[in-house]
Amino acid sequence: MNFDFLLCATRELKRNKRRTMAVFTGYAIAVSLLLVITAVTIFSKVHQTAIIGTTGTHFVTWLPSCGDLSSLTEEELSKLAKGIIPDKCKQNCANCTGCNKKPKDILNEGFVINTNTTRLLTLDLANEINKLPGVRNASPFLMFRFRDPTDNRLFTVGGLFLGHLAVETNSCGTNEIIEGQYLSENSLSKVIVDDGYALNNGLKVGSKVVIAEEEFEIIGVAATGADPVKADFYMLFGEAERVINRRIHNPLEKEANIVLVESVNGTVHKKVMEDVNKLMKNDSILTSGCYYPASKAIGLNEKLLWVFIAVILISSILLTVKLQLAFVVERQRDIAILKAIGWSNNSVIKQIVSESFIVSVAGCVSGVLISLFLLWAVPIEQVLGVEMDIGSPINALSMAAVIIFSVFSGVLSGLVPVLFVLKKHPLEVLRRN
Amino acid sequence: MFVLSAENLSKSFDIRGNQLKIFSDISFAVKPGEVLLISGRSGVGKSTLLGILSGLDRANSGKIIFKDKDLTAMTLNELAELRAMHIGMIFQSFNLIQTWTALENVEAVLMHRGINAAERKKQAIAILEELGLGDRLSNLPAELSVGQQQRVAIARTMVHNPSLILADEPTGDVDEETASEIMTLLMERVKKDNISMIAASHGAFNKKYADRELLLKDGKIFDVTQATI
Numbered sequence: 001m002n003f004d005f006l007l008c009a010t011r012e013l014k015r016n017k018r019r020t021m022a023v024f025t026g027y028a029i030a031v032s033l034l035l036v037i038t039a040v041t042i043f044s045k046v047h048q049t050a051i052i053g054t055t056g057t058h059f060v061t062w063l064p065s066c067g068d069l070s071s072l073t074e075e076e077l078s079k080l081a082k083g084i085i086p087d088k089c090k091q092n093c094a095n096c097t098g099c100n101k102k103p104k105d106i107l108n109e110g111f112v113i114n115t116n117t118t119r120l121l122t123l124d125l126a127n128e129i130n131k132l133p134g135v136r137n138a139s140p141f142l143m144f145r146f147r148d149p150t151d152n153r154l155f156t157v158g159g160l161f162l163g164h165l166a167v168e169t170n171s172c173g174t175n176e177i178i179e180g181q182y183l184s185e186n187s188l189s190k191v192i193v194d195d196g197y198a199l200n201n202g203l204k205v206g207s208k209v210v211i212a213e214e215e216f217e218i219i220g221v222a223a224t225g226a227d228p229v230k231a232d233f234y235m236l237f238g239e240a241e242r243v244i245n246r247r248i249h250n251p252l253e254k255e256a257n258i259v260l261v262e263s264v265n266g267t268v269h270k271k272v273m274e275d276v277n278k279l280m281k282n283d284s285i286l287t288s289g290c291y292y293p294a295s296k297a298i299g300l301n302e303k304l305l306w307v308f309i310a311v312i313l314i315s316s317i318l319l320t321v322k323l324q325l326a327f328v329v330e331r332q333r334d335i336a337i338l339k340a341i342g343w344s345n346n347s348v349i350k351q352i353v354s355e356s357f358i359v360s361v362a363g364c365v366s367g368v369l370i371s372l373f374l375l376w377a378v379p380i381e382q383v384l385g386v387e388m389d390i391g392s393p394i395n396a397l398s399m400a401a402v403i404i405f406s407v408f409s410g411v412l413s414g415l416v417p418v419l420f421v422l423k424k425h426p427l428e429v430l431r432r433n
Numbered sequence: 434m435f436v437l438s439a440e441n442l443s444k445s446f447d448i449r450g451n452q453l454k455i456f457s458d459i460s461f462a463v464k465p466g467e468v469l470l471i472s473g474r475s476g477v478g479k480s481t482l483l484g485i486l487s488g489l490d491r492a493n494s495g496k497i498i499f500k501d502k503d504l505t506a507m508t509l510n511e512l513a514e515l516r517a518m519h520i521g522m523i524f525q526s527f528n529l530i531q532t533w534t535a536l537e538n539v540e541a542v543l544m545h546r547g548i549n550a551a552e553r554k555k556q557a558i559a560i561l562e563e564l565g566l567g568d569r570l571s572n573l574p575a576e577l578s579v580g581q582q583q584r585v586a587i588a589r590t591m592v593h594n595p596s597l598i599l600a601d602e603p604t605g606d607v608d609e610e611t612a613s614e615i616m617t618l619l620m621e622r623v624k625k626d627n628i629s630m631i632a633a634s635h636g637a638f639n640k641k642y643a644d645r646e647l648l649l650k651d652g653k654i655f656d657v658t659q660a661t662i
Contacts, residue, residue, distance in 0.1 A: 004544040015532040334530045338541065340489060341589065342517025344510045347545045427484040427601070430528055 005347060009354035019327055020359055026323060027363020027409075028370060030316040031402055035371035038309055038398055057263040058169035060141075060228045061129070061276050061284045065110075065117035077106060101248045101255070108147040109247055111257035112156060113287070114230060118143075118257040125279070126259045132275050134268035139164035140256035141171065142240045143231055146211060146247065155197065157211060158231030159240020159256075166260035171229040172222045180205035180220030187236055192220040197232040209233070212243040228287045229258060316409065324356050328417035335418070336426035345422050349415065356414030357407070364406030368399070435498075436597055436629040437486065438462035442495035444481055455481050458495070459654040461647055463597070466627040468620075470643035472634060472657075477649045479633035483599045486631065487520055488512030500596065517546055521590035521628075523619075525602035527582045529574040535561060535585045536570040542593050560588045564618060579607055583615045591622050598623065600632040604639075616642055 013020045076086045101120060103109040111118045129138040142159035160167045162183060167173065172192060174182045183192060191211075193203050198221050203209065207218045211233065224230050235243075237256075245251040261276060263269040273286050328335075335348055443457040455478035463469050471479050484490035486497060488504050489512075497504040500519070504512065516522070529538045539557040548556075561570060564584045574582050590598055603619070604612035620642055623630055632638050640646060648655045 007550075008541075008544070011537070012532065333528070334532075337524075337528050337530055339513070340487070340516070340522045340524070340528075341542045342513055342515075342520075343541075343545060344513035346510070347513075425484065426489050427480050430524055430526075430601075 005350040005354055008351045009358060012351070012355055013359060023323055023327070023356075023359045024363045024366070026319065027360050027406070028366040030312075030319070031364045031367025031406070032370035032374065033367075034309070034312050034316065034405075035368060035398060035402060036374055037312065039371070039375055041308065042398075057136075057266055057269050058166060058228070058261065059263075059269075059273060059276075060113065060170050060258055060260050060287045061280060062113050062116075062258045062287075063119040063121055063280070063283060064285055065119055077102075101250050101252060103248050105147055105247070108154065109145055111143065112145045113143055113258050114156075116285075120252070120255045120257050121259070121280075123254045123256060126256060128279060129259055129261060129276055132272060132279065134264050134272040134275070135261060136264050137165040137262045139166040139170075139260045140237070141167070141229060141258040141260050142237060142244060142252075142256050143229060143258055144240065144244045144247070146243075148210070155232040157191075157240055157243065158229065158234045159237040159244075160234060161237050164260070166262040169227075169262050170260035171227050171231070172224050172234040173227075176222045176224050176227075177220045178223045180218070182220055183234065183236055185236075187219065188239065189214070189216050190219045190235070191216045192222050192234040193218050194230065194232050194234075195221050195223045212246040214243055214246075229260060316405070324413035325417035325420070328352060328414070328421055332421045332424060332429050335421050336424070336429035339422075339426045340430070348422065349418050352418040353411055353414035357410040360406050360410030360413065364402055368402060434465070435462040436465050436467075436500065437631075438498045439486065440496040440498070442482075442485065442492045442497070444478065444485060444490075444492050454652055456649065456652040456654065459649075459652075460495075461654060461656075463629045463631060465596075465629055466624070468623065468630045468632070468642055468644045470632050470634060470638060470640060470646040471649055471654075472636070472638075472646055473649035475635050478652075479635070479649055480601050482649065483601050483631065483633050487522060487599050488515055517542065518593065519596045521593070521595035521598045523586055523590050523598060523600040523603045525605040527574070527579075527586040529582060529585055529589075531574050534571050534573055535566060535577065535581075535588075538574070538585055539589045539592050542589055546593075557588070557592055560592045561585070564588050580611045580614055583607065583611070584618065587615065587619055587622070591626075594626065595628060598628055598630040600630060600638075602634050602638070603632060605634070612639070 072086060079086065103111075111120060123140050126138050126140040129135060132138075139161050141161075143156055144159075145154055145156050147154055158171060160171060160183075162185065168175070172194075177192070178195060180192075183190065191209065193207075193209075198204060198218075203218055203221075205218055205221060209216050209218065216233070216235070222234065241252050259276075261272065263272040277284055277286060335352075338348055339345070438460075439462070440460050441458045442460070443454075445452045445454040445457075447453075459482075461469075471482065473479055481490065485492050486504075488507065492505065495505070499515065502515075504515070507515065529535075530541070533541065536554070536557055539561060540553050543553040543556060558567070558570060561567060564587060566581060566584055566588065569577060569581060574585070577585065598619075604615060607615065616639065619630075622628065632643070645656065645658045648657045
């Protein structure tokens with residue numbers, strides 16, 4: 001293979017130092033700017049996603065109760081307790097298994113989430129939710145409102161599973177204990193009390209409380225703040241099952257009344273909520289924090305990032321093509337001479353494209369080195385004012401994009417103008433120049 | 434036997450939908466070693482005709498036979514190869530590449546022909562030395578006198594031993610003394626190697642060097658040496 005075109009290309013670049021340096025510098029500046037801006041934007045996005053992406057990614061799902069029980073007759077209530085469903089309730093039976101598990105004191109006690117009464121759902125349904133894409137964790141939860149027969153005081157008990165992330169984010173988590181300790185596998189007849197309830201009732205760690213005729217010891221006080229599922233007492237799920245069973249007509253059979261859910265991140269959170277609602281046959285109520293603006297902001301930033309990079313990329317290509325076009329047009333006399341002495345169009349194209357390719361690749365490599373130096377010398381964390389280490393700011397994707405960019409723009413910025421110049425008649429060019 | 438013959442050549446340009454006729458049905462031939470002058474006023478189409486003869490441009494109709502090959506049937510690459518192998522061109526303003534040295538300008542003709550760099554260099558140096566430029570090989574055109582530049586242009590034209598030289602106002606830009614010097618050098622080589630030459634000129638070319646003169650006028654060509662062709 002004949003490499004004379006490379007010899008001529010390198011010679012041309014050496015002899016036209018100013019022109020070469022202008023194009024080279026243009027590429028180097030464009031690439032280094034592109035890489036630095038991309039790195040900073042990606043860094044900012046990663047940091048933002050790390051914070052916003054995990055904010056408000058939890059919600060709970062539950063089935064609202066069948067309706068106003070006070071509208072049922074004594075006979076209907078009695079039948080309902082035995083599992084005979086009144087006609088007016090039948091439309092609410094989807095997903096619910098609790099018709100024969102109505103509380104004995106149906107007007108005061110029952111399955112609730114905060115102040116709302118709920119139906120029951122199976123633990124299998126919770127497992128199905130757990131398997132949905134985008135769900136990090138789904139945890140079944142029992143919450144029952146009891147009445148203290150001694151003073152008619154109403155209070156709620158939450159039954160939770162240990163080690164579930166969804167419990168940490170939606171209800172009483174380990175980091176919310178402000179006094180005493182959290183529940184463990186061995187916490188039988190032990191409870192945690194919510195700090196508000198404890199203050200109102202003079203309870204503290206070590207105090208004893210009676211729940212459904214059984215005595216429990218308070219081992220911890222929790223400040224659960226504005227968690228979506230907030231009970232007065234928290235105990236192990238099995239313990240809750242046991243005490244609740246005393247207050248309902250038939251015992252629970254692998255059932256819960258709430259499912260706590262944690263999404264993978266803010267970007268999929270909305271989709272997860274939709275999927276869960278679909279699985280619950282659109283009969284459920286979803287309770288969540290203020291997730292939507294966060295997930296929307298993430299999506300918006302991501303789109304803006306790519307639009308921004310695309311604009312820089314296209315602008316850089318157009319700029320280099322324009323620059324190269326000017327230089328090739330300036331050299332149309334030389335090209336006409338070469339054609340006149342017997343160089344084929346292919347030979348001319350190879351030389352010009354080689355020139356622009358060499359200078360663009362060299363410029364891009366320098367741009368990469370400059371950007372690496374800048375990113376090394378200027379700590380992004382400090383500039384952006386964040387405390388986070390996300391490793392190397394330039395990733396393989398950015399590097400690959402830059403290499404493709406250099407090859408593409410190099411070939412294009414040489415090829416387009418030379419094709420334009422080659423269309424001109426050589427003798428006409430020589431006479432006019 | 435002719436080196437080149439043009440048969441019924443016609444050329445016109447389309448200018449914003451109007452056909453501008455340059456010449457039509459012109460025919461002539463060049464013998465080996467013959468120097469043919471094509472004269473005529475500026476703008477009559479002399480350069481256009483040279484462009485067509487060199488294969489840099491195409492005629493609208495007619496044939497050009499060069500060494501038994503029909504140029505009008507050749508591809509652009511074949512025409513480029515033909516120029517590289519058999520045709521030398523000289524231009525009014527020397528037309529050397531300003532960023533290349535004298536040696537590189539001459540060597541350029543031999544590139545893309547499968548000749549290795551050392552051999553190319555040897556041939557280029559040989560002809561430059563023969564033309565008295567042995568000590569100016571590494572000089573850029575701007576560092577050479579007008580006469581030296583034209584000698585480099587002649588070296589570039591002759592280095593590949595062409596059968597035909599096409600010269601477009603070869604002495605148009607130089608004074609009479611330099612023109613004479615250049616033509617003497619050129620004619621020595623032309624005669625020595627029996628090379629044919631077609632020179633286009635509106636008057637600066639000294640007719641004494643031509644064996645025959647054709648006048649291009651009103652789109653037709655006339656042999657003003659003998660009779661109309």
